[in-house]
Amino acid sequence: MTATDTIVATSAISAHGVARAFGSVQAVADATLEVRPGTVTALIGPNGCGKTTLMLMLAGLLRPDAGEIRVAGADPRHDSAAVRAAIGWMPDQLGSWDNLTCLQTLTLMGRGYRLHKHEARERGVGLLGMVHLSEFADRPTRVLSRGQKQRLSLARALMNDPQVLLLDEPANGLDPRSRIELRTLVRELAADGKAVLVSSHVLAELDEMVDDAIFMSKGRTLGDEAAAKVADAKRRYRVATLDDAALREVLAEGGVPFDDEPSGVVVRVGSEEEAFQALAWLMSRGVKVHRFGPAGSALEQTYMSMEEERR
Amino acid sequence: MTLVDQNPAPAEAPEPAPASSARPAIRGNPWLPTPRGVWLVTGIELRRRRPTVKGWIFYGLLVAVILGLGILVAMVSPEGLTSIPLEMVLVLVLGAGMLIAPSLAATSINGDSSEGVLAPLQMTRLTAGDLALGKLLSSWLIAFFVLLTIAPLMVYAFVRSGWHGDELAIVLAAILLVVLTSTAIGLAWSSLAARAVASVSLAHLTTGFLLLGTLLTFVFTQPLVSETVTDSSRYVDYEALTDEQRAAYDSWDWSEVDPATLPCTTDTDPWEYGVAHTERTAWIVLANPVVMIGEMSPIVSYETWEEDGRAAPGLFAEMHASVSGWRIGPSEADLAGQQWDECAMLVADVNGEDYYGGSGGDWEAEQEERSTYDRAPWIGLGVQGVLLLGSIWIVVARLRVPYKKLRQGSRVA
Numbered sequence: 001m002t003a004t005d006t007i008v009a010t011s012a013i014s015a016h017g018v019a020r021a022f023g024s025v026q027a028v029a030d031a032t033l034e035v036r037p038g039t040v041t042a043l044i045g046p047n048g049c050g051k052t053t054l055m056l057m058l059a060g061l062l063r064p065d066a067g068e069i070r071v072a073g074a075d076p077r078h079d080s081a082a083v084r085a086a087i088g089w090m091p092d093q094l095g096s097w098d099n100l101t102c103l104q105t106l107t108l109m110g111r112g113y114r115l116h117k118h119e120a121r122e123r124g125v126g127l128l129g130m131v132h133l134s135e136f137a138d139r140p141t142r143v144l145s146r147g148q149k150q151r152l153s154l155a156r157a158l159m160n161d162p163q164v165l166l167l168d169e170p171a172n173g174l175d176p177r178s179r180i181e182l183r184t185l186v187r188e189l190a191a192d193g194k195a196v197l198v199s200s201h202v203l204a205e206l207d208e209m210v211d212d213a214i215f216m217s218k219g220r221t222l223g224d225e226a227a228a229k230v231a232d233a234k235r236r237y238r239v240a241t242l243d244d245a246a247l248r249e250v251l252a253e254g255g256v257p258f259d260d261e262p263s264g265v266v267v268r269v270g271s272e273e274e275a276f277q278a279l280a281w282l283m284s285r286g287v288k289v290h291r292f293g294p295a296g297s298a299l300e301q302t303y304m305s306m307e308e309e310r311r
Numbered sequence: 312m313t314l315v316d317q318n319p320a321p322a323e324a325p326e327p328a329p330a331s332s333a334r335p336a337i338r339g340n341p342w343l344p345t346p347r348g349v350w351l352v353t354g355i356e357l358r359r360r361r362p363t364v365k366g367w368i369f370y371g372l373l374v375a376v377i378l379g380l381g382i383l384v385a386m387v388s389p390e391g392l393t394s395i396p397l398e399m400v401l402v403l404v405l406g407a408g409m410l411i412a413p414s415l416a417a418t419s420i421n422g423d424s425s426e427g428v429l430a431p432l433q434m435t436r437l438t439a440g441d442l443a444l445g446k447l448l449s450s451w452l453i454a455f456f457v458l459l460t461i462a463p464l465m466v467y468a469f470v471r472s473g474w475h476g477d478e479l480a481i482v483l484a485a486i487l488l489v490v491l492t493s494t495a496i497g498l499a500w501s502s503l504a505a506r507a508v509a510s511v512s513l514a515h516l517t518t519g520f521l522l523l524g525t526l527l528t529f530v531f532t533q534p535l536v537s538e539t540v541t542d543s544s545r546y547v548d549y550e551a552l553t554d555e556q557r558a559a560y561d562s563w564d565w566s567e568v569d570p571a572t573l574p575c576t577t578d579t580d581p582w583e584y585g586v587a588h589t590e591r592t593a594w595i596v597l598a599n600p601v602v603m604i605g606e607m608s609p610i611v612s613y614e615t616w617e618e619d620g621r622a623a624p625g626l627f628a629e630m631h632a633s634v635s636g637w638r639i640g641p642s643e644a645d646l647a648g649q650q651w652d653e654c655a656m657l658v659a660d661v662n663g664e665d666y667y668g669g670s671g672g673d674w675e676a677e678q679e680e681r682s683t684y685d686r687a688p689w690i691g692l693g694v695q696g697v698l699l700l701g702s703i704w705i706v707v708a709r710l711r712v713p714y715k716k717l718r719q720g721s722r723v724a
Contacts, residue, residue: 060712061434061713062712062713062714062717063713063714063715079339080713081338081339081340081436082337084433084435084436085337085436087434089431093427095428097355097359099360099361104358108351108354108358109435111351112351112432112437113436114347
């Protein structure tokens with residue numbers, strides 16, 4: 001590893017105080033985030049909170065009004081071409097040259113990245129196999145369904161073997177099987193050392209996939225506060241019993257704090273080991289537990305608990 | 312993360328990207344076009360516009376109609392040289408090119424952007440210059456194919472036109488330049504306007520202004536450069552005639568009366584009118600692309616065309632003569648005002664001489680001067696060059712990422 005590699009290794013994407021306005025609309029007011037190589041980071045927020053704008057700035061397509069961005073060690077303001085070359089960007093808008101075949105599309109994109117014709121073609125064939133579109137290789141992209149176009153778009157984003165992947169709503173329109181495959185693929189890409197930033201509304205989906213999450217609201221990234229909420233949400237375990245009154249009594253006696261929610265009682269445990277001990281303790285006290293487990297998606301809980309997000 | 316284990320077997324990852332030696336590191340944010348990039352974008356655009364089967368059938372029918380028309384014209388047209396068919400074909404090529412290419416170009420940036428296929432290309436190593444020139448070239452090439460379609464007709468028309476090969480080549484080059492410029496203007500509008508409808512209309516309006524607007528401006532600015540001249544014509548003072556003279560004047564019998572003795576008068580309240588110094592505004596007309604093409608066409612003399620082996624002056628030669636007349640402007644005699652002299656005319660008539668009016672102009676000599684006046688395509692070429700380069704500059708500036716500004720009401724994609 002050379003010196004530059006180590007700098008890159010600390011943070012593949014870093015953004016500090018990034019802002020961008022369109023006319024009088026402040027799309028992104030203050031965004032700060034770090035994405036390390038080999039990790040998957042989620043970018044979560046309601047519609048119109050500035051996720052796509054932030055991704056465009058990270059991708060080197062849009063100039064920020066303020067703030068500092070480094071992608072793969074380069075500043076998009078000065079070395080924008082290097083930034084773009086290091087990035088695989090999957091836009092939220094599905095667009096394809098509907099007259100061209102899938103393989104032609106990928107080959108031409110590859111040549112745009114200065115690959116030789118045969119290299120671009122080989123890589124296109126490989127990527128089509130990876131996103132399960134091989135049977136469509138020689139068919140025009142206009143015959144693809146929404147989900148298939150989404151997969152083609154992902155393959156297109158991988159044509160230049162990027163160090164950094166920006167996936168804007170990649171799971172939109174995908175069938176359940178494709179979603180699971182996408183999740184596996186994203187994990188594999190991260191395991192290869194790529195830094196992945198992914199935005200999505202399907203939060204349960206992200207739970208399985210991401211190492212880190214960044215919440216955004218009204219153009220601002222919510223830093224430690226949201227991270228604390230996620231950490232807290234991860235500790236929440238829901239206890240379902242045949243007799244909730246007895247459970248509350250036992251917990252109150254034992255001095256265990258709990259949340260009494262309409263859907264049941266929620267306790268906090270620090271680890272899986274602690275969860276085991278808590279369950280054993282409840283059993284030993286004769287509580288008729290029939291279900292005991294994490295209280296749903298941590299990201300979803302955090303998202304829903306952010307009062308200011310409500311629109 | 313137990314769920315991960317239940318996932319289907321992961322698909323084979325693609326082969327690692329080829330050696331990085333193929334992709335040297337980049338610094339800065341290059342925008343200059345590269346031959347390789349321009350060619351790639353042109354190829355992409357042409358592939359995207361590749362006609363469907365229906366399109367090819369339509370094209371085939373069009374070629375058949377054009378060939379049929381050519382054969383028909385060849386059969387019914389009289390013997391001898393005529394440049395009219397060639398000029399018609401050239402006008403057709405220009406018209407078709409100026410309609411088709413800008414229409415294609417005018418949807419090619421904002422259309423791509425709303426389809427979401429522009430930004431992925433901007434993410435690659437292709438520069439703004441590559442995209443701009445590639446899109447320009449591909450739209451222009453389609454107009455060039457139209458030219459090739461009409462080529463058989465043109466060959467026939469050329470053989471009979473009395474033009475020389477190099478003259479046709481120059482005029483064709485000028486036509487292709489005008490089409491290229493219109494294409495670039497369409498592309499520039501496409502990069503400025505958010506909607507395809509707006510950019511197509513604006514592109515055609517710009518073309519329309521160059522074609523008709525220049526002529527109208529020329530006409531409407533004439534009062535601004537007009538000089539008022541007085542009609543100082545003389546005529547026989549009928550009231551002052553003696554009975555004898557009046558009888559002679561009425562019967563046109565000059566055996567008794569010497570016409571030189573008739574009393575002459577000028578109007579006490581002479582008519583005044585404007586003579587436009589068109590030589591000052593002729594440049595407006597010269598900026599017109601069609602006039603420019605006419606100025607690039609061969610000069611055909613009104614007097615010596617037969618000896619020169621030419622056809623009789625055709626459309627372009629007539630246009631050149633008119634434009635030259637405007638460039639020369641009014642003669643001194645024109646500026647002196649009407650000087651029709653009835654008395655002098657009478658004397659000349661009786662003596663069996665010709666009378667050329669007060670201005671003494673020689674109409675044939677003027678015609679000849681106009682028809683063989685020097686060609687002036689430079690203003691038109693300059694306008695075309697400036698518009699072409701200016702449009703390309705706008706397109707490149709608008710395609711450069713990271714964007715500073717977006718088209719009103721549009722998204723990046």
